[in-house]
Amino acid sequence: MKFFSAKQIYAADKFTIEKQQISSIDLMERAAIQIFNWLHVRMQGAQVKIHLFCGIGNNGGDGLALARHLKEHGYNIEVNVVNYSDKRSKDFLINLDRLKERKVWPNFLERDGEFTVIGPDDIIIDAIFGIGLNRSPDPWVARLIGHLNSSGAFILSIDIPSGLYMDKAIEDVNAVIKANHVLSFQVPKLVFFLPETGVFSNQWEILDIGLDQEYLKDTETEFEVIGKSEVLPMYKPREKFSHKGTYGHSLIIGGSYGKIGAVTLSAKACLTSGSGLVTAYVPRCGYVPIQTALPEVMVITDKNETAIGAITFDIKPTVIGLGIGMGMASETGDALSEFLETNKLPLVIDADGLNLLAKHKSFLNKLPSKTILTPHPKELERLIGTWKDDFDMLKKAKVFSKKYDVILTIKGAHTMTIYNNHGYVNSTGNPGMATAGSGDALTGIITGLIAQGYEPLQAAIFGVYLHGMAGDLAIEHTGYQALTTSKLIDNIGMAFVDLFKMPEPPQEAEPQEKP
Ligand SMILES: NC(=O)C1=CN([C@@H]2O[C@H](COP(=O)(O)OP(=O)(O)OC[C@H]3O[C@@H](n4cnc5c(N)ncnc54)[C@H](O)[C@@H]3O)[C@@H](O)[C@H]2O)[C@H](O)CC1
Numbered sequence: 001m002k003f004f005s006a007k008q009i010y011a012a013d014k015f016t017i018e019k020q021q022i023s024s025i026d027l028m029e030r031a032a033i034q035i036f037n038w039l040h041v042r043m044q045g046a047q048v049k050i051h052l053f054c055g056i057g058n059n060g061g062d063g064l065a066l067a068r069h070l071k072e073h074g075y076n077i078e079v080n081v082v083n084y085s086d087k088r089s090k091d092f093l094i095n096l097d098r099l100k101e102r103k104v105w106p107n108f109l110e111r112d113g114e115f116t117v118i119g120p121d122d123i124i125i126d127a128i129f130g131i132g133l134n135r136s137p138d139p140w141v142a143r144l145i146g147h148l149n150s151s152g153a154f155i156l157s158i159d160i161p162s163g164l165y166m167d168k169a170i171e172d173v174n175a176v177i178k179a180n181h182v183l184s185f186q187v188p189k190l191v192f193f194l195p196e197t198g199v200f201s202n203q204w205e206i207l208d209i210g211l212d213q214e215y216l217k218d219t220e221t222e223f224e225v226i227g228k229s230e231v232l233p234m235y236k237p238r239e240k241f242s243h244k245g246t247y248g249h250s251l252i253i254g255g256s257y258g259k260i261g262a263v264t265l266s267a268k269a270c271l272t273s274g275s276g277l278v279t280a281y282v283p284r285c286g287y288v289p290i291q292t293a294l295p296e297v298m299v300i301t302d303k304n305e306t307a308i309g310a311i312t313f314d315i316k317p318t319v320i321g322l323g324i325g326m327g328m329a330s331e332t333g334d335a336l337s338e339f340l341e342t343n344k345l346p347l348v349i350d351a352d353g354l355n356l357l358a359k360h361k362s363f364l365n366k367l368p369s370k371t372i373l374t375p376h377p378k379e380l381e382r383l384i385g386t387w388k389d390d391f392d393m394l395k396k397a398k399v400f401s402k403k404y405d406v407i408l409t410i411k412g413a414h415t416m417t418i419y420n421n422h423g424y425v426n427s428t429g430n431p432g433m434a435t436a437g438s439g440d441a442l443t444g445i446i447t448g449l450i451a452q453g454y455e456p457l458q459a460a461i462f463g464v465y466l467h468g469m470a471g472d473l474a475i476e477h478t479g480y481q482a483l484t485t486s487k488l489i490d491n492i493g494m495a496f497v498d499l500f501k502m503p504e505p506p507q508e509a510e511p512q513e514k515p
């Protein structure tokens with residue numbers, strides 16, 4: 001699914017209105033009915049106090065239309081208009097009139113007014129700002145937002161938590177609604193996935209308001225979210241008359257004294273993701289542990305006992321995964337430098353491999369095109385320098401990726417793969433995966449996919465998805481805390497199987513229009 005900019009969403013509205021021959025107020029009504037149905041299915045008429053806070057734009061208009069439906073179904077509502085500007089939108093005004101016709105009189109909140117008391121068991125509907133926010137809220141609106149956040153009430157945000165911008169960082173974290181749940185229209189918003197802004201939406205879901213599918217399909221976007229429907233077409237089925245040579249030979253280079261386990265995990269993940277053959281290249285101290293732990297994996301040892309001192313081998317691998325547990329010894333750096341001079345094989349580089357690239361920036365010019373780098377944020381910082389905020393980070397990552405023609409897979413709650421000015425945001429994975437060796441497994445999976453003939457960019461995107469899905473399947477038996485990388489690797493097979501599972505049918509009753 002794509003991430004659209006606010007401008008593209010407005011264009012989608014316009015396109016839909018023209019094509020479906022409806023008016024903008026009809027689209028707003030659809031949006032409000034969807035939200036009403038969502039609430040009504042869950043609340044079943046419960047008389048919990050619902051405080052609606054509506055701005056003066058179309059987000060506020062959605063809130064007013066929702067208030068009307070709630071009123072008509074006997075809910076216990078109180079409507080507040082957050083009167084932050086006199087430039088009220090047309091559809092806001094139409095819905096204000098429709099509400100007044102039903103004898104609902106909103107409170108108009110002004111700069112110097114008092115705010116209503118809200119109990120912790122009440123519900124707040126946040127319809128103050130939507131995707132149209134373009135400057136910081138006035139201090140009194142920020143104060144109101146703080147009042148709502150500290151009320152302890154459940155906050156349901158319409159479209160986006162008020163105070164979040166669609167395309168830039170927050171200036172004042174105290175002027176953003178902390179939503180318990182967000183009902184967002186038609187498409188996910190990039191800010192739900194970025195670490196600094198994602199924290200304002202505890203949970204979110206998308207409501208279909210019938211925007212034109214053709215427009216959504218044909219419009220190019222800078223970022224997209226990667227789910228099952230995006231990776232399924234990438235999957236390469238196994239051929240009946242194939243043999244292990246068909247699926248490539250991966251070489252995993254890394255390890256140092258005390259960190260042989262990293263290579264073991266990576267090699268195992270590589271094998272499990274389908275690489276035909278896997279060889280580990282490790283210092284001598286790694287020979288016995290890897291041969292013992294992984295009988296399927298071949299081992300080549302370095303001349304040195306405890307750290308890699310020369311990267312030379314007489315096998316012909318398809319792809320190399322490099323850097324896990326490798327350490328930063330100066331002779332290892334020299335070995336990497338020499339290796340990069342002549343290497344033409346596709347590379348996946350992680351951990352100390354990345355730290356060595358950051359330490360010797362000249363190495364970056366020696367990387368084959370479309371080398372995959374898999375940094376976590378600290379490793380990324382060493383490569384691209386510091387950033388002001390998430391948007392700045394994405395900008396710098398794109399510049400870096402372009403400069404060196406590398407694929408950047410930036411690890412996090414929503415791992416993002418950046419290449420060719422485009423970002424692919426992963427949707428699988430869970431906090432249990434913040435555990436030792438998780439990244440080593442990812443390197444192994446991506447390497448294993450390249451071995452089988454996946455293009456590097458596809459291997460990075462698909463590998464990240466499978467890694468997250470394996471983690472998601474594993475926690476069903478372990479919970480977050482007890483998830484180990486070994487257990488994640490044990491679930492890679494089922495992550496492939498899951499690609500072909502149909503989604504479960506919805507459990508809820510069908511939402512209804514008005515009775
Ligand atoms: N296709 C859809 O997704 C639909 C979405 N709908 C809803 O419409 C809003 C977007 O509405 P818009 O009027 O463009 O913006 P806002 O409601 O966010 O209103 C902001 C309003 O105020 C001005 N403004 C911006 N920042 C400030 C500020 N700091 N202080 C004062 N005023 C400010 C700005 O110029 C706007 O005019 C979307 O989120 C959905 O909720 C439709 O209802 C259906 C289709």
Ligand SMILES: [K+]
Pocket residue numbers: 059126127128129130157158159160161162
């Ligand atoms: K909102």
